[in-house]
Amino acid sequence: MSATTAGGGRIELTDLCKRYGSGPLVVDHVSIDIAPGEFITLLGPSGSGKTTTLNMIAGFTDITSGSIKLGGRDIAPLPPHRREFGMVFQNYALFPHMTVAQNVAFPLRERKVPKAETARRVEETLRLVDLEGMGGRRPDELSGGQQQRVALARAVVFSPSVLLLDEPLSALDRKLRQSLQQEIKRLHQELKLTFVFVTHDQDEAMSLSDRIAVFNAGRVERIGTPADLYRDPGTRFVARFLGESNLFPGRLRPGGVYEWAGHKWAVPDADGTPAGRDLIVRPERLRLAATPGEVPDGANSIAATVTTLSFQGTHQRAELDYGDGSTGSAVLPPDATDGIRAGGRVTAYWDPAHQVLVTPPAEAAPASAAPDPRTIKENA
């Protein structure tokens, strides 16, 4: 079985479920259609089912129900070594008793590729990941970043149609992580394989993916391009998981009015029935005015106290307190400081076109003034 598949494979997950024993569903009817050559990220907190889903695709975990198809063919009954997927592990999983070259040659040896061709492809693949001449080293002589490059090389050397990556960057420090992100992105563009990438890091997901599937409690909460998900998260969970936001968990009233803690804001494109909704405004959409008179007509606004103002080079960041213990933040141009200082009162305002209504978690939707509207940055 020579594995010279050109291009990426299409993966269809249909109603995929996983249950251990008689416990709850760890993966709950997950359906994703992954296009050939697509870079898709399964994003979610730990325990959300993303890794289990990946392990079911890889064949390390049996499926409880549903189907997994590769190029239209059901692969669920196949053992892992017959699925022809490359896989990169969180802890690299390099074979410590083999040299770098032997590690990379391993999948070719298993496929009985002739020696000369093995040597040629190992060298070529090591060049692809910038590790020329390192073939004779042992894995423990390499840095973490280099080890992960070897793992990448080993996973693509046999030209699989799909590359599965299980939190491959989480063991690296921030700087290395960024350079390897670029490396992975470049590999994706050069090899044109389908990438299925698992992470809990929203920044990683945003900068790498064509599409992101956000996992929550075993289900795919939402799936879409990074820009779509950021602009219109749809649910509070996704809004909090992807980026920061000023979040006001209030209620949509009839006639295009949104109400939270005594504030009333215009919702021009209000649709749907009046109900509990969260209104969110991303920090970079929020403007600050020193006096209420500076707020332009038609803008929604709220009084706030600037708790801290920090200069970040390209921009400034203001942490805001809206009273009632609710806080938020705004991103300002680096030189806009007129009348805005830490401890001062300001009026925060935004164009109604830049606000988004999202659904709070079922039944937890507060009828009116909620206890803890806050800005959340979850990328732990």
Added chain:
Amino acid sequence: MPAPTAPPETAGAAVPAGRAPARPRPAARRRAAALFLLLPALVALGVFFVLPLLDIVMRSFTDPEPGAGNYLSLFTDGYTLRVLGRTLLVALIVTVAGVLLAYPYAYMMTLASPTTRAVMVTVVLVPFWTSMLARNFAWMVLMQDGGVVQGLLSLVGLNGVRLLGTTTGVAVSMIQVLLPFMVLPMYSVMQQIDRRLLLAGQSLGASRLSSFRKVYLPLSLPGIVSGASLVFVLALGFYVTPALLGSPQGALIAQVIAVRTRELLDFGGAGALGVFILVVTLISLGVSRRLAGSGAASGAAHVMAGGGGR
């Protein structure tokens, strides 16, 4: 008698080290202090181990007359060489059988839950904790003609298998008591192997079996080598077990040494035998060190220091 494997380096190390001075010490003085701490152990080793050993070596060349006669007769009297061969063979069989029994056992220990693992360790250590004589007499009862073992074997159609008084019986008992020396070093190596490497192997196209053979087995090799060398070396010096369960015709080297020292008072000849076994021991330790990297032999010794059953 052959030397035990690990010299008891820590014997009597709990000696007051003098008063620590308030000012910082130069490196040289710290080294002197370290030597001072080692002194009790070094003295004890020198007096009770090195000097007697030198005496044995001396006598093997001088008693009854100067020269290499004792060593020459080892290879020429026709009897000693046969006993040596038998001893090496028994040690080898015990080692190989031990590896075959201990490897799956240690592997299962890495997969078991902590409770099950504790039970498994206890089971394997029971013979190690049992008094040597009690254990051997228990084996005599089990192996005697018409005993439990024979009864069980005849149930599966093997009639009249004799164990007591045979080298097989001796080997079986030795395997039992030496099993912990095999299982524990293997387990300590295996538990450090990342099982995800097996998954990695499978994801790269190797079947479960092939992944095990090419990834897990080589990584567990140091454990095999250190367990095997430990058991081999210990098996060379077994005395009580072959004396009680074996026969004079199937004597092993330790019995011959005992006969020479206690009955024939041939200290020179016994010394030559002892030195020979010591050399074989050192060679096998050296080989295992080469096979599995320098950590293996000492790793085994640290898992279970103490020449428990002879």
